[in-house]
Amino acid sequence: MKAPALQRLARHGAWLGLALLGGCSAVGPDYVRPTTAAPAHWQAEAGWQAGQPRDDELKGPWWLLYADATLQSLVDTALKQNNTLALAQSRLDQARAQTDSALGALLPRVGLQAGTSRFRTSANRPLSSYTSANSSVEQSDYQTALTVSYEVDLAGRVRRQLENARAAQAQSGADFENTRLVLTAQLASSYLALRGLDAEIEVLNQTLKAQRQTLDFVTARHDLGSASGIDLEQQQGLVSGTEAQLQGLRDSRARFEHAIATLTGQPAPSFQLAADTRLPEPPQLPLGTPASLLERRPDIASAERAMAAANAQIGIATSAYYPSLTLNSLYGDDSNGFSKLFSAPSLLWSLGLSATQTLFDGGRTTAAVNVAKAGYQQASASYRQTVLQAFQEVQDSLTTQAALREAQRSLQQAVKSAGKVLELSQARYRAGASSLLEVVLAQQTLLGYQRQQVQNQSQQLLTSVQLIKALGGGWKASDATLGQASPARVAQD
Numbered sequence: 001m002k003a004p005a006l007q008r009l010a011r012h013g014a015w016l017g018l019a020l021l022g023g024c025s026a027v028g029p030d031y032v033r034p035t036t037a038a039p040a041h042w043q044a045e046a047g048w049q050a051g052q053p054r055d056d057e058l059k060g061p062w063w064l065l066y067a068d069a070t071l072q073s074l075v076d077t078a079l080k081q082n083n084t085l086a087l088a089q090s091r092l093d094q095a096r097a098q099t100d101s102a103l104g105a106l107l108p109r110v111g112l113q114a115g116t117s118r119f120r121t122s123a124n125r126p127l128s129s130y131t132s133a134n135s136s137v138e139q140s141d142y143q144t145a146l147t148v149s150y151e152v153d154l155a156g157r158v159r160r161q162l163e164n165a166r167a168a169q170a171q172s173g174a175d176f177e178n179t180r181l182v183l184t185a186q187l188a189s190s191y192l193a194l195r196g197l198d199a200e201i202e203v204l205n206q207t208l209k210a211q212r213q214t215l216d217f218v219t220a221r222h223d224l225g226s227a228s229g230i231d232l233e234q235q236q237g238l239v240s241g242t243e244a245q246l247q248g249l250r251d252s253r254a255r256f257e258h259a260i261a262t263l264t265g266q267p268a269p270s271f272q273l274a275a276d277t278r279l280p281e282p283p284q285l286p287l288g289t290p291a292s293l294l295e296r297r298p299d300i301a302s303a304e305r306a307m308a309a310a311n312a313q314i315g316i317a318t319s320a321y322y323p324s325l326t327l328n329s330l331y332g333d334d335s336n337g338f339s340k341l342f343s344a345p346s347l348l349w350s351l352g353l354s355a356t357q358t359l360f361d362g363g364r365t366t367a368a369v370n371v372a373k374a375g376y377q378q379a380s381a382s383y384r385q386t387v388l389q390a391f392q393e394v395q396d397s398l399t400t401q402a403a404l405r406e407a408q409r410s411l412q413q414a415v416k417s418a419g420k421v422l423e424l425s426q427a428r429y430r431a432g433a434s435s436l437l438e439v440v441l442a443q444q445t446l447l448g449y450q451r452q453q454v455q456n457q458s459q460q461l462l463t464s465v466q467l468i469k470a471l472g473g474g475w476k477a478s479d480a481t482l483g484q485a486s487p488a489r490v491a492q493d
Contacts, residue, residue, distance in 0.1 A: 026156020
């Protein structure tokens with residue numbers, strides 16, 4: 001390459017370097033993570049102690065706290081086969097690819113082109129010079145070239161696009177974790193509700209067995225003329241009523257079973273769970289400060305990342321006020337013969353910078369900026385509402401847990417007392433000291449308290465799942481324990 005050409009190329013390069021230096025700052029507001037006023041502590045019953053939050057640690061499989069092998073197997077299956085989770089994973093993969101695409105826009109686009117053609121010019125084409133006549137020429141054209149194209153990020157539009165893509169990717173990651181949390185919580189709730197129905201069905205089965213024994217006794221007395229027809233019909237009606245209640249519970253159980261099948265990615269008609277009347281103890285859950293909830297909840301993280309993406313969108317819209325600069329260069333060969341293609345006379349190159357500036361667009365750029373600003377305000381309001389909703393969910397679960405534990409103590413005493421009343425009533429009836437109505441009422445009272453006790457135990461388990469979900473997920477095994485062994489539940493996050 002000759003010296004004058006090199007000098008011209010150097011001057012072009014210096015000029016382009018100055019243009020590149022002008023694109024060091026990005027227009028639009030820089031994102032500042034929002035601060036949220038969080039309560040200092042939760043309203044909890046006596047026994048909770050605040051611990052040090054450890055949000056940097058990985059969250060564990062919280063469903064293991066219930067020590068139920070069937071639940072663990074169902075969750076494992078759901079995490080592999082649930083279609084909603086697979087959809088969230090695909091969205092996350094898509095967001096990652098979009099981030100890679102935005103990252104590539106920061107780098108120049110380099111290409112290689114080559115071509116060949118055979119052509120003939122017309123002798124009757126318009127004259128380019130009146131001093132010489134046109135003639136027909138037939139020849140070949142061989143070309144090879146290395147091309148480079150680069151958009152100068154003068155106003156920071158490309159950087160804001162990358163910022164937006166990264167925030168969107170982080171939001172998709174948080175959405176995936178939230179989908180996983182919601183899925184496992186919904187599965188655990190359905191499973192524990194089904195086990196609660198198994199226990200309640202067992203109570204009714206035992207009650208029905210006792211009622212049928214009483215019916216046999218009344219029938220025998222009626223046949224001997226010692227019991228009236230009213231006594232017989234009363235007991236028969238009680239048995240039939242209990243049988244009807246059993247059918248209702250079995251229908252509810254089947255619906256939970258079908259829901260579990262769908263959550264685990266299996267067809268409901270071919271899915272069955274064997275009955276199991278054992279109910280696990282509600283786990284003791286680590287409870288950190290309300291402020292730590294902002295780090296644990298994936299839906300809060302998603303809402304915060306949505307704010308970051310919306311903020312970057314303001315910069316993208318604002319960059320339309322500034323000129324668009326594109327650097328294009330080409331270096332290659334052009335020859336009418338393939339044997340001469342790579343010779344020095346065939347060399348060609350070009351280097352240039354194009355600029356485009358909108359002068360009038362009818363207010364569209366301003367409108368786009370206003371749209372982006374309004375989107376950011378929407379994302380901000382959504383974030384604040386998500387935080388408030390999270391605080392409410394945790395506090396609701398804590399309040400419900402305390403009420404259920406207190407009610408359980410009362411129900412235990414009620415069942416004990418109703419059992420004694422039934423024994424005395426049956427003894428009085430056999431001795432002829434009372435009517436069967438007294439026995440029937442005692443049986444109904446005991447059954448009601450027993451069912452309430454089982455329902456309370458089931459509700460405690462469901463509330464513990466809700467609290468785990470409200471707190472944002474699982475913990476390490478050392479952070480949470482089972483049962484009520486410790487009088488002081490250490491609250492560590």
